[in-house]
Amino acid sequence: MRVGLTYDLRDDYRALGGFSETALAEFDSPETIDALAGALAANGCTVERIGHIRSLTQRLVAGERWDLVFNICEGIAGRNREAQVPALLEAYGIPYVFSDPLTLSVTLDKAVAKRLVREAGLPTAPFAVIESDADARNCTLPFPVFVKPLAEGTGKGCERASKANDRKALVAAARSLRARFNQPAIAETFLPGREFTVGIVGNGAAARIVAVMEILLLQNAEPEVYSFENKELCESRVEYRLADDAEARAAGDIALAAYRTLGCRDGGRLDLRSDANAVPQFLEVNPLAGLHPTHSDLPILAGLAGMDYQSLIGEILQAAKLRTGVAAQARRRRRIPA
Template identity: 50%
Template structure:
């Protein structure tokens, strides 16, 4: 197949004047190189497209692909991860990973928690703070944890995110509201074990790849998976592959992750992050249907490596999950109006 690749590169935005911190969620240049190499090994032809704007320019010029491997994060707005999927839907071009609805929902941590709680899945008690006045009357017990409501790569999460007093909570919320220009998610702080579970597939065909326990080294931020810990994970984090046969808690974690994935309608591949309370009960933290794909720095490929799956095999499995949509797209093309008539 001819497979286009949509992405946002850190280097491109930094060259345009964006700070390294602001560009942290975007991909490294070598991620695209590794993807191209994997696609070539799988027998596909790849085509670098780039950002949503670049995609629109290519589509306007009449370009087409059998499939688009989409890892574009987007830049502006709560629906930024949905922009490339929505554009491709307009043109009837199939792509990897979840659709615009899922991408928009899961980027907003508060809405995701509401949906999952309504489905009966455990998530820590929380509040959404859109302005400082929303803190008035907050009854959640301390300690609490505060983070931006729609950021990835742990952006905005620091050692100050865990708070034990109203004064500290107000200070961190004021900082996050100002710095990130979005609401703040405040939730009960969970002080137990933390896991990230990888999944492949869609609906009833979804399978669990495995689970990594995220353990903090002594010189890391001890409150959790902060931005500093994530960006320097090779030095600050220990990732232990733990199988459900060896730990009953992991069996519970993976069952909860699988139920979450199916409930939200995620597809192809991604991760569910779970943290336990002091009694060992697991709660949903976040859902990542657009997981990073750097072979050595991103959690999903690191998990694949630990279970004996090569990077090329992981990319091949993702492409295989999306392939039925390619066939469906080809069958329906004859029924579509020519693009110039749309």
């Protein structure tokens, strides 16, 4: 099966100039693309590296097509940036791995995702969207609150100052985030409990939990928050541990229900944190979870659960093949005589 691989490589954008290292944080390293291409090949695919959306556009216009595209493009601008490649592929009738444009747009905007999850009856912390200093001054959430950008990933904007203990700190933190990321901030009631991330593969009723992983910050980490800096330095600042007690199982159940509610496909990762009563609360979902084999949370938790990288990519690929009918089409083609 001929599989195209779409991705945003940090080095490509770094060469263009004008991008800070923070802006590049969600993009992929050559190690990730090499590992992913190798895992796809090991799962029987003929892999063609395409790259970012402009490369994809050029190749589509030139008439190139693929049986399936394994898409991990994050995009560079706007809250619909993750939806751009899937929308383009749909316009050309090419099936692809992972979620569709609607889900990718909905889940990148944390407030929209939380509203849908809340509407489904799932627990998520009270929140407010902060678009101005006035919004911050009028926020009715009890302190402390946690403030982060509305539509970012990889922990960008999550930092020591994100925990605001009073009105002055909230105004300052939200103002700083709006200026740096050119988007609204979201404030949530601060959750003091355990932090979990849940890996899921599959679709609909067949979707399953790979594992629930607890995130434990070491003494040298920024306290109380799985921040951008802690994530980047996770090898020395974070302990990852599988969790299977009642609270962790509840986190897994909530994550799986949210995954289905939001229409996630093929695989993803959801973040939760418990409140003061040890009740896990939905934080956000990453339907394009990082896939670096040793540095990204989904492969880390899969490895702790006994699933190697090749098998993880194989399960995601198989889920997409079944969903799109690509596997059946390939079988039919093999039966047609030359």
